[in-house]
Amino acid sequence: MSEIDPSTLIIKIVLVGDSLVGKTCILKQFCDHEFDPELGATIGVDFRFHTIQIQNKQIQLQIWDTAGQEVFRSITHNYYRNADAVMVVFDITNENSFKGLDEWFKNISEKAPKYAKKMLMANKKDLISQRFLSEDEAKKFAKNFDCLYCEVSAKTGENIYEAFQTLTSETLKDY
Ligand code: GDP
Ligand code: MG
Secondary structure (H helix, E strand, O other): OEEOOOOOEEEEEEEEOOOOOOHHHHHHHHHHOOOOOOOOHHHOOOEEEEEEEEOOEEEEEEEEOOOOHHHHOOOOHHHHOOOOEEEEEEEOOOHHHHHOHHHHHHHHHHHOOOOOEEEEEEEOOOOHHHOOOOHHHHHHHHHHOOOEEEEOOOOOOOOHHHHHHHHHHHHHOOO
């Protein structure tokens, strides 16, 4: 966490998870309130800034997104450097993306700062009929990894703002 001036906190959040789980759409929905189904993998940017309000304070989030390098379920130290929080995303309709989480948490434990807060995010909640595991099962899994848990839809926008707000509040507790 760094400070530009005493009233502006910048918190770095990194997004990780398998390709196609919806990381870029989550970021787009959060920052632009838009869902673009045509969004290509090539549009990946390093990071975006977005301000949220928590208890009357403006907090600047610097949110990092991957641009294809997640295919190997391993991301560099550089990406995680100084991260205050990590959002680990899986797709509620894709069991493989859930099975890959062990590898993601291993990658995080090796490369992310120890103090970084973690949130497991189940995306594509709008495709409820295709979900392969219950909310309870997923919550239990998240608890094992000392993670917050939330279910969102980048398509409808459901819970997206709340998820970032919860993770940011949790991060701010240490300051
Ligand atoms: P990334 O590789 O993790 O960045 O995934 P993308 O954000 O590129 O999304 C992958 C695909 O999933 C795209 O075809 C999106 O349109 C679709 N997608 C992303 N989020 C949602 C969602 O919440 N619901 C539905 N139905 N589709 C989604
Ligand atoms: Mg992407």
